[in-house]
Amino acid sequence: MDALSLARAQFAFTVSFHIVFPVFSIGLASYLAVLNGLSLVTGREIFLEAFNYWKKIFAVAFGMGVVSGIVMSYQFGTNWSVFSDKVGPVLGPLMGYEVLSAFFLEAGFLGVMLFGRERVGPKLHFFATAMVAAGTFMSAFWILAVNSWMQTPAGFAINDKGQFIVVDWFAVIFNPSLPYRLVHMLLAAYLTTAFIVGAVGALHLLRDRRNRAARLMFSMAMWMATIVAPLQILAGDAHGVNTLAHQPAKIAAMEGDFDTHAGAPLILFGLPNMAQERTDYAIEIPRLGSLILTHSFDGVVKGLKEWPVQDRPNAAILFWSFRIMVGLGFAMLGLGVWSLYLRLRGRLFDTPLLHRAAILMGPSGIMAVLAGWVTTEAGRQPYTVYGLLRTVGSISPIGAVAVGSSLLAFVVVYFTIFGVGVFYILRLMNKPPSVSAGELPKNEPIRAAGLLPAPILEPAAAP
């Protein structure tokens, strides 16, 4: 393998490992802030129990996110120095804002959030938790501004040294794909966390359906699935339409379309064959492709043959990564709808099959996020700055041996360290939240989500 392939493999590997932790942290930080706030407002112990349960898990995930993130911030320089030199004036300040407005906020208040409740009191403790959550949001905003600019560059000029320079900061930051990518990603983070929280709640409901904290978690998580999964599908559709406008080659690869059609079919399954320029064994639904993308039966959808061979993204990857993401999205919607149906019938906590399905769906958010990022990043190829700077012209002048050995080191260390970390997280999740039902006062009514609308809708669970 040459240095370019190795450097790409290294970036893909390290960023894929990294992204899992911040995605989970973004959602979980908000969930912790909500739990902390509910505990402050209602004074009920159950919210603090759930908070303390997830706080420990958050700490482990956040720590892994921090250390794998530092790697990312230096990898631009070690492996992609030409890219860094050329885009530094545009993207560097955005990343600078990420560090200043997000990382310090998170790190500064994390200590207080984890260790400081007795020292600062509940109100400041809630404030610290909210600041950590705000930090994760700011971080997502800035890093997505950076990524979106690479996908849909705007507001720039090129100087005599070949560097991108900024003409209009507002246009750079709020570039055409940012709003769509940001909404899609934040919803993805909330869904990812909701499905993990739901799986943990479900696990403990299967063991003891009277566990109050497990009921709380499961109920809250299923509300998120019910409400956010359909929103996410709408957001994804809007993001797709935006991509069609700015990166039609990416859409063609995602759809497995090599030929341009008016009234393009939707290829459900097939094997895109880049060499032969066709999708083998395609199963198609006529005209549906145009309907989805252009919202018209006769809309024109360009095929990959519109672009020279060296400008095409790899359809064999995109076609499948996109389908994995969409398939998981609809599975999430299914679980959300099913849980709503059971909730309305008062059987949310009494249907082991639903709980098993929720456990199975626990990692679905992480998988969908990875598949989605593979789609958008591999779809940006063969460019780093879309249409302007090629990946091959972005790499450091560095030997394959150096990149290869550092890649090997990252693979070994990441699988070991983060493997152990995930094991510790799973072990924490395996511990039952709060007191077991046996220790509950016998006469206390079991009211999992007293503050939420759930009991109103669940006559069976109400006292």
Add this chain to the structure above:
Amino acid sequence: MTGVDLPFIWAGLIAFAVLAYVMLDGFDLGVGILFLFVSGEKNRDEMMNSVAPVWDGNETWLVLGGGGLFAVFPLAYSIIMPALYAPIIAMLLALIFRGVAFEFRWKTERRQYLWDWAFAGGSISAALAQGVALGALVQGIPEANRAYAGGWWDWLTPFSVITGVALVGGYALLGASWLIYKTEGDLQARAYRYAAIAATTTLALIVVVSFWTPFLNAHYMARWFAWPQILYGAPVPLMLAGAAYALFEGLRLRRELTPFLASLALFVISYIGLGISFYPFIVPTSVTIWEAAAPDNSLEFLLFGVSVLLPIILAYTGYSYWVFRGKVNAHAGSYH
């Protein structure tokens, strides 16, 4: 903002970020460096708890240093990183081991020793890699056509090894004097001993590096020994001697805060010395601050953010330290 020398201001800000990193992460890396020398579970728990609430805030300064360099001196970033490829990768991997140990150590009893090693080994390796990287930078990095133009092993020389060991010693000194301030009893007594050993080693190495540096190239030599430039440099050794005196007196008189402040002063003074050597280069001795700087509007845009956000960051970082003030003990303040 015409007429304002933005690259110069930014060189100062990046230098501040790196110095803040060295001083802050320095003491928590130092606690890691000393970790295996201290036996007893209670002692080790206390050592870790003394830095657990603040370590990742400290490490964020490293991201600011790297990210800031990318933002405002992209050319320097894209020359220095490939030049220091191996030590940078080694540092990143080492920081992973010691960073996760803060959480993982509490998640197991049987295998706790593994994470103790990861914490100590990672801290020592990270410090060594940073020191080697510093030495390699001081030696000078050749540039051609906006890219690194040296070999892949240029970073490894007797000089860079010495600076590597010196930084391990220096961080150990910061860690030991931090422990003097934050602990009491047996652990504090040990910390006094380690601080004395680390101080002696560090000062000896500072002297070696200081006398070696001017002989690395003519630019440094002129900086330190040519008239009238010598006037800038002359106070540095005197201040260094003053800080060293305060440090040893503080240790002898069993002061609790003085050794930590004096150790920090040693770092600040040595850092000023480095700055005198480097100026006006950001990649010694190939690229100056002005050659490496991004266009003024990039510098200006981020400077606005820094001038608003940096004071806020300093305020809540200070607040966070204040919340966790006082002596640490093995259990209070731990949620594990």
